[in-house]
Amino acid sequence: MAAASEDTLTKVSTEAATEFIKTFYPALGLNRESLSSYYSLEPTTILFNGNRVADGTAVQEIFTNQMSPTYYEVQSYDCQIINKAYPTTLPGGGLKPQSEMGVKDMSFLIVVSGFVRYGEGRDQPQRGFSETFVMIPNPSAERARGRKDWLIESQNFRLVV
Amino acid sequence: MKTMKSRRGGGNDRGGIRKRGPTRTDRDGDMDMDASGARAKRTRAEKSALGGRAAGTGAGGRAAGTGNRAQARNKLMDPDIIQRAILSADQANIRRGGNRKTGGDLEPFSVRGWKSSKAASNRDGGIESLIAFLERRMNSFIKSGPRAKITKSRTEGDTLVAFVRPDLADHMLRINNNVFAGTHVSVEPYTAATALDQELAAVDPVPGSTADTKTKMTTILSKRFFPATKLLDLSKLSDDPGLNAMGIFANVSTKSKFFPALMKVWELGFKTASERREAVESVSLADNKLSNINSVTTLAQSFPDIQYLDLSKNDIKNAQAMVGWRWKFRNLIFLDLTENDISSDPTFKDTMLKWYPKLQTLNNVQVRTPEEVAAQKKTPIPVLPAHFIDESQVGENFVRAFFPGYDNDRNGLVSSVYDDQSTFSLNVNTTAPRAGQTETAGWGEYIRKSRNLDKISHLSARMSRSFKGIEKIREVFNALPPTRHPDLIAKAEQWLVECHPVPHLPDPTGQSPTGVGGLSLMVHGQLEESVGGKIEIRSFDRTFILGPGNTPGGIRVVSEIFCLRAYGGHEAWSPEIQALGQVPQVAAPGPVPTAAPTPPTVPAAAPSGNVTEGYGLPRPGKSDTQLQQEQMITQMSAKSGMTFEYSEMALAGNGWNVELAWKNFEQLKATNGLPPTAFLAPA
Numbered sequence: 142m143a144a145a146s147e148d149t150l151t152k153v154s155t156e157a158a159t160e161f162i163k164t165f166y167p168a169l170g171l172n173r174e175s176l177s178s179y180y181s182l183e184p185t186t187i188l189f190n191g192n193r194v195a196d197g198t199a200v201q202e203i204f205t206n207q208m209s210p211t212y213y214e215v216q217s218y219d220c221q222i223i224n225k226a227y228p229t230t231l232p233g234g235g236l237k238p239q240s241e242m243g244v245k246d247m248s249f250l251i252v253v254s255g256f257v258r259y260g261e262g263r264d265q266p267q268r269g270f271s272e273t274f275v276m277i278p279n280p281s282a283e284r285a286r287g288r289k290d291w292l293i294e295s296q297n298f299r300l301v302v
Numbered sequence: 303m304k305t306m307k308s309r310r311g312g313g314n315d316r317g318g319i320r321k322r323g324p325t326r327t328d329r330d331g332d333m334d335m336d337a338s339g340a341r342a343k344r345t346r347a348e349k350s351a352l353g354g355r356a357a358g359t360g361a362g363g364r365a366a367g368t369g370n371r372a373q374a375r376n377k378l379m380d381p382d383i384i385q386r387a388i389l390s391a392d393q394a395n396i397r398r399g400g401n402r403k404t405g406g407d408l409e410p411f412s413v414r415g416w417k418s419s420k421a422a423s424n425r426d427g428g429i430e431s432l433i434a435f436l437e438r439r440m441n442s443f444i445k446s447g448p449r450a451k452i453t454k455s456r457t458e459g460d461t462l463v464a465f466v467r468p469d470l471a472d473h474m475l476r477i478n479n480n481v482f483a484g485t486h487v488s489v490e491p492y493t494a495a496t497a498l499d500q501e502l503a504a505v506d507p508v509p510g511s512t513a514d515t516k517t518k519m520t521t522i523l524s525k526r527f528f529p530a531t532k533l534l535d536l537s538k539l540s541d542d543p544g545l546n547a548m549g550i551f552a553n554v555s556t557k558s559k560f561f562p563a564l565m566k567v568w569e570l571g572f573k574t575a576s577e578r579r580e581a582v583e584s585v586s587l588a589d590n591k592l593s594n595i596n597s598v599t600t601l602a603q604s605f606p607d608i609q610y611l612d613l614s615k616n617d618i619k620n621a622q623a624m625v626g627w628r629w630k631f632r633n634l635i636f637l638d639l640t641e642n643d644i645s646s647d648p649t650f651k652d653t654m655l656k657w658y659p660k661l662q663t664l665n666n667v668q669v670r671t672p673e674e675v676a677a678q679k680k681t682p683i684p685v686l687p688a689h690f691i692d693e694s695q696v697g698e699n700f701v702r703a704f705f706p707g708y709d710n711d712r713n714g715l716v717s718s719v720y721d722d723q724s725t726f727s728l729n730v731n732t733t734a735p736r737a738g739q740t741e742t743a744g745w746g747e748y749i750r751k752s753r754n755l756d757k758i759s760h761l762s763a764r765m766s767r768s769f770k771g772i773e774k775i776r777e778v779f780n781a782l783p784p785t786r787h788p789d790l791i792a793k794a795e796q797w798l799v800e801c802h803p804v805p806h807l808p809d810p811t812g813q814s815p816t817g818v819g820g821l822s823l824m825v826h827g828q829l830e831e832s833v834g835g836k837i838e839i840r841s842f843d844r845t846f847i848l849g850p851g852n853t854p855g856g857i858r859v860v861s862e863i864f865c866l867r868a869y870g871g872h873e874a875w876s877p878e879i880q881a882l883g884q885v886p887q888v889a890a891p892g893p894v895p896t897a898a899p900t901p902p903t904v905p906a907a908a909p910s911g912n913v914t915e916g917y918g919l920p921r922p923g924k925s926d927t928q929l930q931q932e933q934m935i936t937q938m939s940a941k942s943g944m945t946f947e948y949s950e951m952a953l954a955g956n957g958w959n960v961e962l963a964w965k966n967f968e969q970l971k972a973t974n975g976l977p978p979t980a981f982l983a984p985a
Binding site for chain 2: 147148151152155158159162185186188189190191192193207208209211215216217218219220221222223224225226227228236239248250252254255256259267268269271273275277294295297298299300301302
């Protein structure tokens with residue numbers, strides 16, 4: 142892998158985090174059928190207020206079938222690269238060779254601070270939340286439109302106010 | 303557990319964190335991350351408190367120690383328990399002798415007299431300058447070695463309880479009778495018994511009759527306490543023959559100090575905070591000629607959870623006269639202020655509804671339905687205790703070492719857990735929801751470094767606000783204001799610490815192409831800062847990715863993001879599980895496919911039957927699953943009143959699903975399906 146410059150690494154990671162924030166949170170409110178597509182097929186830990194959820198499909202099921210309307214607002218977020226050369230297992234088996242890795246083979250951390258309103262209407266109380274994500278490269282080789290370059294490896298949502 | 307798909311070169315890439323480099327272990331075999339050498343001998347009770355919300359014993363380190371807990375379990379209050387407990391508390395103090403320890407290795411001292419200093423008019427009552435004074439004086443005695451620090455303190459009435467390292471004890475005592483801000487202060491070793499004596503001495507009409515005062519107060523309290531209805535009737539105190547016989551109300555000084563002393567005597571009647579909290583649901587302070595709540599404000603500390611409060615027939619004129627209780631009594635459902643002027647204020651009802659979110663009956667009129675109360679609290683996803691899946695106590699030890707280090711020795715901290723590849727950044731959420739009243743101090747140094755990507759869009763700023771490597775992190779840590787975090791044990795409820803393994807971190811040795819396993823650690827809490835002599839309180843969320851490294855403890859911070867926001871309290875993570883039965887069950891999230899659904903919350907003070915010491919607490923050789931199950935059993939027992947045996951049957955029979963077990967219990971109870979032996983006998 143050609144070593145990417147710090148500029149490039151920062152640009153790619155922060156833009157990826159922004160792209161995620163700008164699509165995932167609105168999806169929690171309005172596009173819940175798409176939620177599973179944000180998740181890795183084998184996430185390690187998904188937590189909502191200490192409740193463990195198995196995977197993206199289960200998250201989507203909960204949000205589409207059990208959750209009242211929600212409105213999320215992200216007020217602050219930041220990210221850090223965790224592993225610049227995240228070991229990706231190719232769909233056919235085996236690790237993606239280092240020689241084929243690019244700048245997008247990074248895993249990164251996102252921490253979000255914001256509020257959520259449960260229920261209809263703007264007069265519902267704002268509940269502060271903090272949420273942490275570890276994002277990993279999407280191992281899928283498909284090049285379809287709307288393909289996500291990174292997927293959720295772990296997630297921890299907590300109401301904090 | 304997942305199986306590993308890709309594993310090469312023998313590297314452990316999934317799950318478990320592995321320490322690198324020299325590691326040391328303490329007596330219990332735990333990794334010692336405390337590189338400063340000031341190694342704490344930690345009690346088991348202390349250890350157990352981490353990993354979430356501990357129901358701390360004697361929160362604040364009050365006399366009744368953990369050793370008495372076993373006998374103290376599940377004693378419903380009866381009038382003479384106060385008597386007995388005071389006697390046993392005295393004995394306990396004698397037994398402990400000089401051996402008494404309250405904050406790990408730290409020794410407590412009581413500092414008195416500062417209330418009459420010039421500094422007492424400071425916004426924080428002079429505490430900050432008093433602590434600075436004590437540290438300055440101690441340092442003036444020290445020729446060499448580490449600087450003196452007061453790492454922990456609290457106030458009890460007129461007493462500042464300050465904790466110092468044992469080697470500073472002599473220096474501390476030398477400060478006795480020194481002049482602080484124009485007045486002499488006394489410094490002496492602290493014990494709960496002396497603290498009480500001092501409180502009592504202040505109300506003693508006849509000097510030297512403290513023991514007598516205590517006995518009399520105990521008698522008065524027992525006459526006014528009705529265990530069956532959980533009522534403490536403190537109405538018409540000035541008509542009380544017992545109090546009048548003591549001459550309490552004869553002069554202004556004893557009158558103002560009487561109530562705090564009475565509260566203290568009450569508190570000492572209980573071995574654990576939870577026992578004390580459960581004893582009383584209703585308090586009456588009716589007909590006491592109160593024009594404000596100042597003289598009785600300590601009621602809120604002794605009875606934070608009461609549901610019924612009668613303040614009728616007093617002289618409370620307006621909300622300002624009660625403002626000290628604005629954020630207290632969060633469980634209040636009944637409040638009576640009839641025959642007070644405040645009741646005719648047009649905003650009275652709205653104000654009280656706003657102040658007390660669970661209030662249903664105000665001046666004997668329904669102002670909110672139970673459904674309305676429930677609707678406010680409703681969270682589609684129930685709030686469970688902390689999810690804390692640690693590996694070899696790495697996460698626990700990290701938290702234990704990190705926050706005291708951040709408060710007291712950032713240089714040492716940076717050298718011990720960061721390396722040249724560690725990244726750190728902080729961000730300020732300036733618009734976060736807050737816990738009400740708080741005006742927030744400016745964000746000063748934080749905002750200049752804030753990397754809120756929603757606001758910081760230029761690449762150059764995004765780069766310059768991310769800090770990589772020991773030196774840059776050291777620089778930014780040292781530029782941030784000094785802080786004080788609440789004690790992890792004594793104030794466990796103010797923290798939420800969660801942890802889980804995370805795979806495929808970069809291997810600092812470069813050996814494993816699949817990387818190494820580590821932990822994701824998420825800490826929510828609050829910190830105090832001294833900004834220009836003023837104490838500011840803020841909330842924070844701090845996420846760490848931890849992995850093996852060539853640091854002194856073998857663990858390094860791979861990435862860290864520190865988010866600051868206005869103070870938001872800690873109610874949000876108070877588990878609803880503890881309120882099972884009151885809170886209507888709302889849509890729970892779907893199936894939870896994990897063997898251990900409940901994380902290690904530690905109901906250390908929970909009631910029990912005859913169980914072995916250490917039940918529900920971590921112990922070498924006890925598996926995490928067993929520990930969690932014991933804790934669930936303890937919780938179930940505390941909630942249901944069933945014995946451990948039946949609590950275990952209920953849980954095991956329902957696949958260790960707390961909700962199912964609880965529903966099962968309720969069904970059986972409703973249909974009399976449980977034998978009397980299923981329940982703990984009242985004491």
